[in-house]
Amino acid sequence: MSVQTMSLSGRKKEVSNKKMTFWESLYLVAIVKGLFITIGHLFTRKVTVKYPEEVRTRAGIWRGQHMLKRDEQGRENCTACGLCALSCPAEAITMTAAERKPDEKHLYREEKYASVYEINMLRCIFCGLCEEACPKDAIYLTESKVLVPASYDREDFIFGKDKLVMPLEMAMANAKNRQN
Amino acid sequence: MDQAIILEKSIFIFTIFAITMLAAMYSTWAERKVAAWLQDRIGPNRAGPLGLLQPLADGMKLFSKEEFLPNTPNKFLFVAGPAISMSVALMTSAVIPWGDKLIIGGRTVILQATDINIGVLYVFGVLSVGVYGIMIGGWASNNKFSLMSAMRAASQMISYEVAMGMSLIALLMMSGDLSLKTISEQQAEWHWNVLYQPLGFIIFLVCSFAETNRTPFDLAECEAELIGGYHTEYSSMRMGFYLFAEYASMFISSTILAVLYFGAYNYPGMAWAVEHWGVNAANGIGIAVLFIKICAFIFFFMWVRWTIPRFRYDQLMRLGWQGLIPLAIANIFITGVIILWHDGKLF
Ligand code: SF4
Ligand code: SF4
Numbered sequence: 001m002s003v004q005t006m007s008l009s010g011r012k013k014e015v016s017n018k019k020m021t022f023w024e025s026l027y028l029v030a031i032v033k034g035l036f037i038t039i040g041h042l043f044t045r046k047v048t049v050k051y052p053e054e055v056r057t058r059a060g061i062w063r064g065q066h067m068l069k070r071d072e073q074g075r076e077n078c079t080a081c082g083l084c085a086l087s088c089p090a091e092a093i094t095m096t097a098a099e100r101k102p103d104e105k106h107l108y109r110e111e112k113y114a115s116v117y118e119i120n121m122l123r124c125i126f127c128g129l130c131e132e133a134c135p136k137d138a139i140y141l142t143e144s145k146v147l148v149p150a151s152y153d154r155e156d157f158i159f160g161k162d163k164l165v166m167p168l169e170m171a172m173a174n175a176k177n178r179q180n
Numbered sequence: 181m182d183q184a185i186i187l188e189k190s191i192f193i194f195t196i197f198a199i200t201m202l203a204a205m206y207s208t209w210a211e212r213k214v215a216a217w218l219q220d221r222i223g224p225n226r227a228g229p230l231g232l233l234q235p236l237a238d239g240m241k242l243f244s245k246e247e248f249l250p251n252t253p254n255k256f257l258f259v260a261g262p263a264i265s266m267s268v269a270l271m272t273s274a275v276i277p278w279g280d281k282l283i284i285g286g287r288t289v290i291l292q293a294t295d296i297n298i299g300v301l302y303v304f305g306v307l308s309v310g311v312y313g314i315m316i317g318g319w320a321s322n323n324k325f326s327l328m329s330a331m332r333a334a335s336q337m338i339s340y341e342v343a344m345g346m347s348l349i350a351l352l353m354m355s356g357d358l359s360l361k362t363i364s365e366q367q368a369e370w371h372w373n374v375l376y377q378p379l380g381f382i383i384f385l386v387c388s389f390a391e392t393n394r395t396p397f398d399l400a401e402c403e404a405e406l407i408g409g410y411h412t413e414y415s416s417m418r419m420g421f422y423l424f425a426e427y428a429s430m431f432i433s434s435t436i437l438a439v440l441y442f443g444a445y446n447y448p449g450m451a452w453a454v455e456h457w458g459v460n461a462a463n464g465i466g467i468a469v470l471f472i473k474i475c476a477f478i479f480f481f482m483w484v485r486w487t488i489p490r491f492r493y494d495q496l497m498r499l500g501w502q503g504l505i506p507l508a509i510a511n512i513f514i515t516g517v518i519i520l521w522h523d524g525k526l527f
Contacts, residue, residue, distance in 0.1 A: 034488060
């Protein structure tokens with residue numbers, strides 16, 4: 001097969017540069033053909049998703065809002081190792097590490113923990129690399145369908161531990177489920 | 181009696197004005213809806229049910245925008261441009277026969293603002309003034325893109341007016357009258373002119389696309405090359421006037437097409453309806469029929485817009501001068517021969 005006649009899609013059409021006849025140069029036939037094509041679309045199914053009322057079904061591997069996990073006893077998993085921040089291609093994560101006090105053993109699982117943990121949602125691209133990097137199973141991208149809410153204030157997009165850490169009740173409920 | 185006539189005509193003219201405005205308003209809505217449907221979308225559906233309040237929202241937006249005046253030496257012309265476009269678009273409706281007649285309280289009300297015996301010429305005269313709206317606006321904008329667009333619009337309209345007039349001559353040879361009322365009456369029942377003048381109709385249709393600056397002849401306002409063309413410098417309601425005038429003239433063009441070629445308010449069985457249901461009912465249906473025809477044409481205008489891309493400038497000129505005008509002349513010739521053959525009558 002020569003290069004000239006090759007067609008990967010099988011729909012290749014040779015362009016002909018022959019001079020148009022008078023009827024062709026009036027474009028009428030071509031236009032009528034085109035009109036039939038477009039009118040067909042009047043009756044096809046519309047693809048619009050009416051967003052706030054209808055939500056598109058999402059894939060099983062949907063990566064939603066992050067969550068910092070707690071273990072069965074309600075202690076935070078994160079040990080502020082910084083691997084998530086390092087792996088983050090968007091450089092969205094910052095944190096400050098602190099040492100666990102003896103009386104905080106019920107709060108943090110490891111001896112070191114993140115006293116401040118912030119994700120800048122304006123930078124995050126929800127790639128999920130932080131989740132993959134974490135050695136402590138501490139950060140997860142949840143199935144949450146809620147997207148980052150709009151705001152006029154840039155500060156509102158920096159999510160701190162108050163928004164990221166898993167609620168205690170949820171951790172307890174999870175633990176109970178696991179026992180059953 | 182005189183006062184009654186004045187009152188009657190005033191009410192009638194006001195109604196036509198309101199209807200034209202309303203039609204233009206809802207054409208913008210329909211344009212978006214049709215565009216959306218033809219592209220497998222839904223279109224505006226947030227402002228009111230089915231997005232029906234969208235034109236109001238648009239109007240409000242335009243009213244609240246800053247009224248920008250470029251640094252041009254021709255401030256008066258700058259304001260006159262949109263005003264001319266708008267008035268021209270509205271003036272044509274004066275000679276359109278919207279229906280035959282109604283009988284209200286013993287009075288016969290002719291459903292036409294004025295039946296001048298050169299109705300067709302009047303329509304053409306007014307339409308050809310329309311180019312001034314664009315020309316003046318583009319010139320006064322003091323902007324090279326606007327000027328270029330104005331030049332395009334002018335040459336396009338002038339070229340296509342020739343073909344349009346010629347296609348109409350064949351029709352007038354048949355009807356033997358310039359009054360739109362007479363032309364409508366001649367098309368009673370099924371004697372629609374489109375059946376006798378198919379070629380003339382197609383030429384006229386193509387030319388009306390060019391006259392209203394609609395795709396595929398919207399070279400004057402192409403966003404891609406001329407950043408909006410003659411209304412680049414316009415904002416707020418002046419811009420709104422231009423846009424509105426475009427839709428109003430589309431409505432009027434559709435009306436003229438319906439009146440000249442598609443039997444105006446006539447429908448098969450109208451005489452029967454007059455006999456059995458009375459004049460008022462029959463003519464009410466007639467008005468409705470005319471509006472259905474107009475809507476169909478408006479839909480066609482939009483349908484074509486979302487089907488064909490814009491012509492290149494040289495293609496446009498070639499189509500006008502080398503395609504349509506020879507065809508129109510041939511059409512005149514054929515019509516003349518047939519009329520002579522059949523002893524002054526076509527069919
Ligand atoms: S999801 Fe990706 S971009 Fe977002 S914080 Fe994690 S690693 Fe960074
Ligand atoms: S979330 Fe995981 S990777 Fe990030 S600092 Fe905490 S333990 Fe380390």
